[in-house]
Amino acid sequence: MKKHYIRIAVVIEALLLVVFLLGSGFFVYVFAGNEMRNHMEQAKILASVHTPKVTEDVGKEDFIKNAFTSYFEEYQYYRQRETGFYGKLILSDGAELDTANDYAYVYLTDDSFIENSEKRIIALEEGFADTYDLPSLYSPVFDGECDDVFIHGGNMTTSGKTYQIGDFSYETGERVPVSDWQGESGLYGKVVRFAENEHEQKLNEEAKSIYNDFYERMKSGVISGLTEENILTSYYIHYTGTQQGKFCTVQVFHPLQIALRGHIGALIGIFLVFLFVEFIVAFVISRLYKNRMEYEKKSKRLTRGIAHELKTPLAVTKAYVENWDCIDEEDREEYAEKINREVEDMSNMINVLLEMEKIDDGSIKINPEEVELSSLIKSVYNRIRPLAKERGLEVTLPEEGEYLIQADLKFFKIALGNYLTNMVKYADKTASVIIEESGKKYRVYFKNDSTNAGRSKTDKLNSNGMGVEINENIMNLHGFKNGADYRRTETVFWFEAEKT
Numbered sequence: 001m002k003k004h005y006i007r008i009a010v011v012i013e014a015l016l017l018v019v020f021l022l023g024s025g026f027f028v029y030v031f032a033g034n035e036m037r038n039h040m041e042q043a044k045i046l047a048s049v050h051t052p053k054v055t056e057d058v059g060k061e062d063f064i065k066n067a068f069t070s071y072f073e074e075y076q077y078y079r080q081r082e083t084g085f086y087g088k089l090i091l092s093d094g095a096e097l098d099t100a101n102d103y104a105y106v107y108l109t110d111d112s113f114i115e116n117s118e119k120r121i122i123a124l125e126e127g128f129a130d131t132y133d134l135p136s137l138y139s140p141v142f143d144g145e146c147d148d149v150f151i152h153g154g155n156m157t158t159s160g161k162t163y164q165i166g167d168f169s170y171e172t173g174e175r176v177p178v179s180d181w182q183g184e185s186g187l188y189g190k191v192v193r194f195a196e197n198e199h200e201q202k203l204n205e206e207a208k209s210i211y212n213d214f215y216e217r218m219k220s221g222v223i224s225g226l227t228e229e230n231i232l233t234s235y236y237i238h239y240t241g242t243q244q245g246k247f248c249t250v251q252v253f254h255p256l257q258i259a260l261r262g263h264i265g266a267l268i269g270i271f272l273v274f275l276f277v278e279f280i281v282a283f284v285i286s287r288l289y290k291n292r293m294e295y296e297k298k299s300k301r302l303t304r305g306i307a308h309e310l311k312t313p314l315a316v317t318k319a320y321v322e323n324w325d326c327i328d329e330e331d332r333e334e335y336a337e338k339i340n341r342e343v344e345d346m347s348n349m350i351n352v353l354l355e356m357e358k359i360d361d362g363s364i365k366i367n368p369e370e371v372e373l374s375s376l377i378k379s380v381y382n383r384i385r386p387l388a389k390e391r392g393l394e395v396t397l398p399e400e401g402e403y404l405i406q407a408d409l410k411f412f413k414i415a416l417g418n419y420l421t422n423m424v425k426y427a428d429k430t431a432s433v434i435i436e437e438s439g440k441k442y443r444v445y446f447k448n449d450s451t452n453a454g455r456s457k458t459d460k461l462n463s464n465g466m467g468v469e470i471n472e473n474i475m476n477l478h479g480f481k482n483g484a485d486y487r488r489t490e491t492v493f494w495f496e497a498e499k500t
Contacts, residue, residue: 009285013278020274024267028259032231036255039083040234043251047238061148061172063244064089068121069105084203084252085194086211091245095170100204102128104137106189108182120151123166132163137189146181148173207250210235231255298469317342366408366477370500373403373444377433380416388424396432403435403442404500407478415474419446419493426450426491446493452486
């Protein structure tokens with residue numbers, strides 16, 4: 001039985017897991033697809049709008065400046081989260097410039113006017129971004145040299161601090177002191193960063209690897225595979241070829257990772273709901289199993305109780321029948337009455353069992369009516385009086401009164417009969433029924449002087465046969481509190497009912 005319920009639980013939990021995985025997978029797939037389309041659209045827009053425009057009258061120096069600044073200035077403001085970037089400039093003279101390292105550029109300024117053509121590119125030393133956290137350079141001062149495009153070496157002082165700057169290996173004209181190029185004009189600059197954390201740095205390295213693969217194909221004259229759309233890894237390559245040189249940028253991103261990072265809260269919420277549902281299912285199946293086991297135990301106890309209780313009347317009836325011929329003619333009427341009484345008792349027990357089955361499966365409904373306790377107890381006791389007389393017991397019943405309650409008379413008589421039978425059957429010398437008033441309730445006690453020393457409550461319940469089990473069900477059906485107390489020299493059963 002237990003294995004059967006375990007199999008059911010495993011199957012249901014497995015189905016829930018499959019539903020959860022499929023649902024979560026679909027959820028993530030949809031959002032990953034949206035991220036892929038949005039990032040790809042933005043990558044194409046960024047590349048097409050801000051790639052430097054080149055005409056026949058644009059010289060090499062302006063082409064280099066535009067390649068460094070016109071794209072990346074906008075990239076700094078419109079960059080997409082979790083997107084790797086790499087850029088490469090290949091000049092017509094064969095020089096190759098990596099345009100995707102952190103750098104800065106400065107303009108000549110004259111009051112509110114900035115001369116865009118008069119700009120110089122600065123190579124930032126490693127670690128500059130760790131110490132400088134502003135995107136702009138205000139009135140920087142340089143002690144190095146510059147050519148027509150780059151500032152080479154020396155130091156830069158800005159915002160009260162001095163930084164060492166790098167040196168480009170490529171030169172675009174005669175070097176002069178930066179102060180000669182600047183003249184009387186002021187300087188204003190911006191810092192361009194391509195990675196602000198380790199994750200972005202790894203994405204940039206991935207973009208560079210994609211570019212290297214593309215460059216190998218390009219050298220052999222094959223320009224293909226510019227776009228890859230996949231929820232795992234997507235990228236967009238923008239390639240521009242002019243008489244001044246070739247310019248290529250790569251943007252790479254992972255839609256699935258972006259979707260997971262962006263919706264981690266929702267996924268955790270779904271997972272918690274899944275765990276809660278799994279717990280509820282496991283709890284319900286566990287309760288079903290326990291209820292089934294309790295039902296089976298209760299049925300077994302009732303069956304054992306019936307068998308135990310029927311053994312005596314069956315044995316007595318059998319003895320009467322077997323010895324019928326030996327009984328005197330004048331005593332046969334008395335023995336016939338005894339046999340009828342024993343048969344009637346067995347019939348009543350069987351009817352009780354059938355009624356109890358109805359109570360257990362919840363198919364029975366009670367029909368309460370007004371009942372007076374003291375008179376009903378005396379009426380039921382009259383059937384048990386011969387047993388008490390035969391055992392020589394001293395039995396005390398409650399005095400007559402108006403103890404009115406609401407109860408189903410048929411079932412309530414069964415319960416009272418069991419209480420009184422157990423009280424008389426297991427008493428040593430005395431037994432009593434007491435009714436006490438407690439506010440709006442009556443509490444009825446069934447006491448006897450049975451000895452309980454050395455016996456557990458379970459032993460006592462078992463010895464009382466099926467009566468205790470039946471009474472507990474009947475009282476619960478009525479909503480009456482009930483219980484038992486087992487003392488050293490006294491046993492008490494009780495129930496509590498609302499006054500009418």
